[in-house]
Amino acid sequence: MHSFDDYKRLTEENLNKLFNSAAKGFALNEIPELLSASMSYSLMAGGKRLRPCMLLAACEMFGGDIHGALDFARAIEMIHTYSLIHDDLPGMDNDTLRRGRPTNHVVYGEGQAILAGDGLFNYAFEIMLKASLADKKDKLPFINAMNAIARGAGVTGMIAGQCADLYAENKACDDAQLLTYIHLKKTAAMFKGAVTAGAYLGGADEKAINALAVFSDNFGQMFQVTDDILDVTADEGFGKSKGKDAEEGKLTAVSVYGLEGAKELAEKLTNQALNALADFDEKADCFRLLTRDMYSRKH
Amino acid sequence: MHSFDDYKRLTEENLNKLFNSAAKGFALNEIPELLSASMSYSLMAGGKRLRPCMLLAACEMFGGDIHGALDFARAIEMIHTYSLIHDDLPGMDNDTLRRGRPTNHVVYGEGQAILAGDGLFNYAFEIMLKASLADKKDKLPFINAMNAIARGAGVTGMIAGQCADLYAENKACDDAQLLTYIHLKKTAAMFKGAVTAGAYLGGADEKAINALAVFSDNFGQMFQVTDDILDVTADEGFGKSKGKDAEEGKLTAVSVYGLEGAKELAEKLTNQALNALADFDEKADCFRLLTRDMYSRKH
Numbered sequence: 001m002h003s004f005d006d007y008k009r010l011t012e013e014n015l016n017k018l019f020n021s022a023a024k025g026f027a028l029n030e031i032p033e034l035l036s037a038s039m040s041y042s043l044m045a046g047g048k049r050l051r052p053c054m055l056l057a058a059c060e061m062f063g064g065d066i067h068g069a070l071d072f073a074r075a076i077e078m079i080h081t082y083s084l085i086h087d088d089l090p091g092m093d094n095d096t097l098r099r100g101r102p103t104n105h106v107v108y109g110e111g112q113a114i115l116a117g118d119g120l121f122n123y124a125f126e127i128m129l130k131a132s133l134a135d136k137k138d139k140l141p142f143i144n145a146m147n148a149i150a151r152g153a154g155v156t157g158m159i160a161g162q163c164a165d166l167y168a169e170n171k172a173c174d175d176a177q178l179l180t181y182i183h184l185k186k187t188a189a190m191f192k193g194a195v196t197a198g199a200y201l202g203g204a205d206e207k208a209i210n211a212l213a214v215f216s217d218n219f220g221q222m223f224q225v226t227d228d229i230l231d232v233t234a235d236e237g238f239g240k241s242k243g244k245d246a247e248e249g250k251l252t253a254v255s256v257y258g259l260e261g262a263k264e265l266a267e268k269l270t271n272q273a274l275n276a277l278a279d280f281d282e283k284a285d286c287f288r289l290l291t292r293d294m295y296s297r298k299h
Numbered sequence: 300m301h302s303f304d305d306y307k308r309l310t311e312e313n314l315n316k317l318f319n320s321a322a323k324g325f326a327l328n329e330i331p332e333l334l335s336a337s338m339s340y341s342l343m344a345g346g347k348r349l350r351p352c353m354l355l356a357a358c359e360m361f362g363g364d365i366h367g368a369l370d371f372a373r374a375i376e377m378i379h380t381y382s383l384i385h386d387d388l389p390g391m392d393n394d395t396l397r398r399g400r401p402t403n404h405v406v407y408g409e410g411q412a413i414l415a416g417d418g419l420f421n422y423a424f425e426i427m428l429k430a431s432l433a434d435k436k437d438k439l440p441f442i443n444a445m446n447a448i449a450r451g452a453g454v455t456g457m458i459a460g461q462c463a464d465l466y467a468e469n470k471a472c473d474d475a476q477l478l479t480y481i482h483l484k485k486t487a488a489m490f491k492g493a494v495t496a497g498a499y500l501g502g503a504d505e506k507a508i509n510a511l512a513v514f515s516d517n518f519g520q521m522f523q524v525t526d527d528i529l530d531v532t533a534d535e536g537f538g539k540s541k542g543k544d545a546e547e548g549k550l551t552a553v554s555v556y557g558l559e560g561a562k563e564l565a566e567k568l569t570n571q572a573l574n575a576l577a578d579f580d581e582k583a584d585c586f587r588l589l590t591r592d593m594y595s596r597k598h
Contacts, residue, residue: 026463026480031454035462039454086417089390091409110390111465114413115458118385118420122453125424129446139438147428154421155330155338159414163334164325166410181325 001060004286007053007073014070015043015077018123031119038108038116039123043081045099051076051190054290055198058212061283064202071131072145072201075124076194079153082120083190085113087162093248124149145197152193161186168251179256180221187227188220208280215276215287222269223294228252229262234299270295300359303585306352306372313369314342314376317422330418337407337415338422342380344398350375350489353589354497357511360582363501370430371444371500374423375493378452381419382489384412386461392547423448444496451492460485467550478555479520486526487519507579514575514586521568522593527551528561533598569594 002010019040023030031039052073059069088095088103089110096106105113125146132142151157164182168175195216196209204212231245232254245252253262273291277284301309318339322329330338351372358368387394387402388409395405404412424445431441450456463481467474494515495508503511530544531553544551552561572590576583 026459026466026477028480028483029455032459032462032466034466035454035459086413089410089413091388091390091404091413105390111388112462114385114388114390115462115465117417119454119458119462121417121420122449122458125445125449126453129442129449132442133439133446139442143428143431143438143442147425147432150421150424150428154425155334155418156328159418159421160325160331160334163331163411163414163418166414167325167331167333178325181327184327 001283001286002056002066004053004057004290007056007066008049010056010066010070011049011052011073011077014074018043018074034108034112035115035119038104038112039119041107042085042098042104042116043078043120045101047099049077050290051080051194054191054287055194055201057286058195058198058204059202061280061286062199062202062204062208064198068131068135069198069201071127072149072197075128076149076190076197078120078124078127079149080190082117082124083153083158083162085117085120089113092162092166141200141203144200148197148200149193152189152191152197157185157189157193161189165251169249171249171251173251174256175251176256179251179253182251183221183224183253184217187224188217191220191223192216211276211279215273218269218273218276219287219291219294222266222273222291225253225262225266225269226295226297228254229259229266230297230299232259266295300582300585301355301365303352303356303589306355306365307348309355309365309369310348310351310372310376313373317342317373333407333411334414334418337403337411338418340406341384341397341403341415342377342419344400346398348376349589350379350493353490353586354493354500356585357494357497357503358501360579360585361498361501361503361507363497367430367434368497368500370426371448371496374427375448375489375496377419377423377426378448379489381416381423382452382457382461384416384419388412391461391465440499440502443499447496447499448492451488451490451495456484456488456492460488464550468548470548470550472550473555474550475555478550478552481550482520482523482552483516486523487516490519490522491515510575510578514572517568517572517575518586518590518593521565521572521590524552524561524565524568525594525596527553528558528565529596529598531558565594 019036024033026032055073056066060066085104128146161182195212318335325331354372355365359365384403427445460481494511
């Protein structure tokens with residue numbers, strides 16, 4: 001098994017290779033320079049690369065070859081990045097800063113930012129499909145992996161969560177059920193997509209896939225609850241301004257349960273995530289470690 | 300062989316079935332009502348349904364079962380519709396009217412319209428992947444068909460064309476090369492995706508696929524050139540206001556070649572499209588008929 005640092009390094013290296021085919025201006029069969037620049041501006045802005053790393057870890061956990069899964073790792077990071085670009089748009093959250101840098105639409109304009117998001121989204125599927133065609137093996141694991149990612153990102157997954165998030169904004173509601181919905185959909189669904197896609201590529205059976213889905217649901221909710229807590233407690237200076245959620249009237253774990261209640265919820269979700277891994281041996285240790293790291297993170 | 304009217308009726312019927320699973324509010328594993336409503340508002344707004352019909356025709360041309368291809372037909376119409384929703388946004392073309400009705404963002408707000416587009420885009424892949432998993436046959440034609448559609452819609456296809464279109468706006472340029480690029484990418488690429496995807500599903504060989512790709516490139520350009528001509532010559536009242544392209548400083552066949560030059564170009568492209576079909580028997584007659592119809596259309 002590789003470490004999460006290895007997965008992250010591999011992901012970064014492979015994301016870097018993505019835009020080699022970009023052409024000055026508009027050349028047939030090449031990605032236009034402007035589109036390529038606006039896509040890579042957000043894609044190469046750093047971040048934890050959690051989703052691709054979790055995909056690679058899940059693949060390797062079942063004996064899969066992580067080099068064969070790298071295109072899927074890139075793809076899920078591209079889908080995550082597209083969602084951030086669209087989420088930051090004036091018509092959505094209207095954010096001007098992300099990871100300490102101006103957001104995509106601030107740099108490239110709103111129209112081009114919409115296209116950069118659409119482009120990353122579509123390019124993700126182009127890359128996964130190309131990888132599926134190139135490999136001589138059975139195509140079923142590839143289709144299952146694409147399906148897992150598409151469902152995680154989709155109209156009953158991440159996009160449903162964004163829709164609920166937008167709906168809840170400034171409603172001054174403290175609906176615990178809606179909060180759970182938003183955390184499960186907006187955040188956990190993509191983690192579930194990443195982990196189960198990796199597991200399919202590694203050759204996992206349905207029982208293992210189901211256990212990892214339960215893990216991801218709890219891990220993802222915990223990740224978002226700690227995010228909500230950090231918005232209130234963290235020091236400024238890691239790219240996002242403190243207290244932004246409350247300012248924007250967002251429905252968060254803190255707005256519903258209070259700070260202490262949110263901390264208790266994060267602990268409960270952490271335990272549930274770890275319990276879901278109970279039937280796996282030490283090959284799941286990287287997920288156990290990650291869960292504890294994310295629970296206790298300070299930024 | 301069925302007629303284009305049959306294909307259109309089948310497409311409409313199947314698009315209608317899409318949102319049966321929409322739930323009041325936000326229910327787990329269902330599409331949220333708001334998202335479903337905003338997606339179907341634009342998807343069910345009528346239109347020629349050219350792309351799904353061409354996909355079904357291409358499938359049947361090679362002896363494929365069109366009922367097995369219906370999910371792909373729906374998918375390409377959903378991708379086409381997402382592109383229209385995003386194209387109409389204030390940050391892009393800022394259109395308030397489409398097919399005689401207020402555009403998506405006018406009705407649902409900008410944020411929800413962005414999500415409606417993202418949702419249709421992702422849902423298209425979910426539907427194609429689900430169909431690919433459900434069918435017991437060889438998976439390769441399904442992956443090839445998805446790949447054809449993804450490439451048509453993608454960063455060297457439709458999105459590249461949108462990017463070039465946005466770039467060219469108000470530049471007062473009369474660059475014939477850029478115009479060809481925009482027409483090939485923004486318009487022809489999706490026709491090519493539809494036709495070649497249908498051909499893959501029907502079991503066509505590479506030689507036939509290549510001939511249909513040449514047909515689609517020429518058909519698509521002709522379709523856009525006649526669109527540019529109609530913007531100048533057509534009567535008002537079919538949902539789009541006359542002279543809008545010139546008003547917006549768009550690069551069009553008329554702005555580059557003049558009205559007569561554009562008409563000559565449309566004729567040349569029509570002939571090239573028909574020539575590309577020369578090796579096919581009467582099973583390609585529906586494409587021949589469609590080409591003549593689109594060349595001589597008045598709206």
